[in-house]
Amino acid sequence: MSKLVADEKVLSYGDVLLLRSDLSILRGPLFLNDRLISFFFSHLSSSLPNPNPDRLLLVPPSISFWIANSPDPASLAAAVDPLRLHERDLVLFPVNDNPDVTVAEGGSHWSLLVYDSAAGELIHHDSIAGANRRAAMTLAGAVKVFVGDVKFVEAPTPQQRNGCDCGLFAMAISRVVCDWYCKRGNGEGERWFGDLQKAVDANKVGELRGELLRLILSMVGRK
Known part of the structure; x- marks a missing residue:
């Protein structure tokens, strides 16, 4: 694929702009980029039957990375304060292992960090x-x-079996966490861990790649 086509x-x-190269990633299988995870988070957030929409926040990868790596506390506060993290029941942050803030789309692994205010914990999957x-x-x-x-x-x-599905796992886990929260309103009570073990494994996560591709193509077709 030429760069112009990609x-x-x-x-x-x-706020997400998807490129033709993003579709190629989903057809891969290849390592997911920020745009695809941002799209999934945005679509998931807008489609949830959430009784408390202001109490659940899915943070885009770019903002999550900025929070982790900002060298300037004043600039960081200006960016984070509007998110009102302390007012949320749950906040989901994608985690990327990119060690170089000067390299866009860097890193080689995704995971998920969940702020659970009721438990007073930051839970890493x-x-x-x-x-x-x-x-x-x-x-x-x-x-x-x-x-x-x-x-x-x-x-x-649940653990992945290859080197490219980590972003899919982060997305699949996010969906389980959000579904759990929406069923329980304020998120109190038994955690989502049991739901996670039932709903997420390597085979089911692999299917999410095609599911996401079909969703995007259907939206492109409605334009």
Whole structure:
């Protein structure tokens, strides 16, 4: 695929602009980029039967990365304060292991960090156990500035079988967490961990790649 074709815009959804190259990633299988995860988060957030929409927040990967790596506390506060993290029941943050803030679309692994205000915890789900712990703890340290001294927890997480499905796992886990929250309103009571073990495994996550591609193509067809 030529660069001109790869950079062709195929869909604008909220603040997310998808390119033809993003469709190629889904046809891959290839490592998911920020745009695809941002699209999934945006679509998931808008389609949830959420009784408390202001209490659940899905943070785009670019903002999550900025929170973890911003060198300027004043600029960070200006960007994060409008998110009102301390007012939320749950906040979902994609975690990327990109060590170089100057490299866009860097990194080689995704995981998910969930702020659960009722439990006073930042819960990390990593589909390659331990791979993103350092990046997740860096993000957790930055988030604590805005939500208080909550506990960092590594949670039981279904494991991937290849090197490219981590972003899909992060998305599939996000959907389980959001479904759990919407069923329970304020998110109190039994955690989503049991639901996660039932709903997410390597085979089911692999199907999400095609599901997401079909969703995007259907939206492109409605333009």
